[in-house]
Amino acid sequence: MLKRGEDIIKVRVITENEGKAKEFIELGRAFGISVEIIRAPKIEIQSEDLREIAMYSAVNALTYVKDRVIVEDAGLFIDALNGFPGPYSSYVYRKLGVKGILKIMDGVSNRKACFKSVIAYAAPAGSVKIFEGVVYGRIALNAKGREGFGFDPIFIPEGESRTFAEMSVWEKNKYSHRARAFKKLAEWLRTAFKASDTHT
Amino acid sequence: MLKRGEDIIKVRVITENEGKAKEFIELGRAFGISVEIIRAPKIEIQSEDLREIAMYSAVNALTYVKDRVIVEDAGLFIDALNGFPGPYSSYVYRKLGVKGILKIMDGVSNRKACFKSVIAYAAPAGSVKIFEGVVYGRIALNAKGREGFGFDPIFIPEGESRTFAEMSVWEKNKYSHRARAFKKLAEWLRTAFKASDTHT
Numbered sequence A, B: 001m002l003k004r005g006e007d008i009i010k011v012r013v014i015t016e017n018e019g020k021a022k023e024f025i026e027l028g029r030a031f032g033i034s035v036e037i038i039r040a041p042k043i044e045i046q047s048e049d050l051r052e053i054a055m056y057s058a059v060n061a062l063t064y065v066k067d068r069v070i071v072e073d074a075g076l077f078i079d080a081l082n083g084f085p086g087p088y089s090s091y092v093y094r095k096l097g098v099k100g101i102l103k104i105m106d107g108v109s110n111r112k113a114c115f116k117s118v119i120a121y122a123a124p125a126g127s128v129k130i131f132e133g134v135v136y137g138r139i140a141l142n143a144k145g146r147e148g149f150g151f152d153p154i155f156i157p158e159g160e161s162r163t164f165a166e167m168s169v170w171e172k173n174k175y176s177h178r179a180r181a182f183k184k185l186a187e188w189l190r191t192a193f194k195a196s197d198t199h200t
Helices: A018-031 A050-065 A089-104 A169-175 A177-195 B018-031 B050-065 B089-104 B169-175 B177-195
Strands: A009-014 A033-038 A069-078 A112-122 A128-139 A155-157 B009-014 B033-038 B069-078 B112-122 B128-139 B155-157
Touching: A009 A018, A009 A050, A009 A177, A018 A033, A018 A169, A018 A177, A033 A177, A050 A069, A050 A112, A050 A128, A069 A089, A069 A177, A089 B089, A112 A177, A128 A177, A169 A177, B009 B018, B009 B050, B009 B177, B018 B033, B018 B169, B018 B177, B033 B177, B050 B069, B050 B112, B050 B128, B069 B089, B069 B177, B112 B177, B128 B177, B169 B177
Parallel strands: A009 A033, A009 A069, B009 B033, B009 B069
Antiparallel strands: A069 A112, A112 A128, A128 A155, B069 B112, B112 B128, B128 B155
16 A cells, blocks of 8 residues: 555546446545546447457547546456447446346356456556456346446355445455456556656 | 449448448449448447447548548347347347347337448548438347348338348348438439539
8 A cells, every 4th residue: 555655646537437436436545546537428449358448448538638547448248148248238238227137147047257347547658558357256146236336236246145236335346357457557556656756 | 323424433331241241232233333342340439329430430441541431330229128239239249149139029019129320421521421221110029031131130121021131132222221321322422423523
């Protein structure tokens, strides 16, 4: 964690998702990074690869933020559905909801799934870096819980019996894909900023 | 149709979808437009609006084709699913197939749906134009036919009892969203090229 007297490293996160914003602020606290949320839309390309989507969005955001910025793209990948809904999770959530996924998964015995998060960091000096986090688990038989957002009510991480939506932000951050990606970002930022006093 | 001696108007169509390529070539013949297929990937943004996706792709394609170019984006919009799969139809087709949609639609009595097509035309002189076509119909109870591509086996256009996949390219082009958009493009091109001898 951050030592007293050390400069606070600040990053701007572009997101319009209040659930994500809440998690990022909490993650910033946990890892000693000052997180500023910029509630702006981001341009996202269509791709089955979260890394491509996130990198493209980050570089695009850099052109108007003009300072170091991160964007995150995440998705729920269900084994039995060839990775669906994947990068289109938020769209599928808006259209079909958790009920739609439970209907598609009705009678499907292989419930394996994972949440993936990709954080793309872009800085004016020209660096773009990717940090990935994954949490494995399974699709619940029924939706449970009211915390979190998106498909949290139907995802049970490995080693747990509760869904993400049955956990507080703090608890979810112990397991979550987003927390794992953010931890890597925080460690890299700390090393990078120690190596350079110019802070760019 | 084209009169003898008149200049052939040529457009390049960017697509990697062989089914679309076949339809565009046939449409070019029907409307007297010379269609050249460029089998290249196109950059597509994420949006619920086909027009935004197509315009963005066309302008992007223009930067490397350097000549007038069209891209098309299409989707199947199912009423009971709030328009799903919409702009993500090809992704959803690859992941869930027609069986997946039939499973989501199991027991749903409102089977209304439409196919929408948006053709975006971009020219170096700086014009971008949008042409839209829609065909209304319903989701079949079972998949039928082997023609066409994508969700054609489960879409029955209004006034028909057969799915798009039970029709030849020529027959489908009598009804299809893509044919309706292309017809508008062809009419506009003919007027625009008549008005200008510079052909830009």
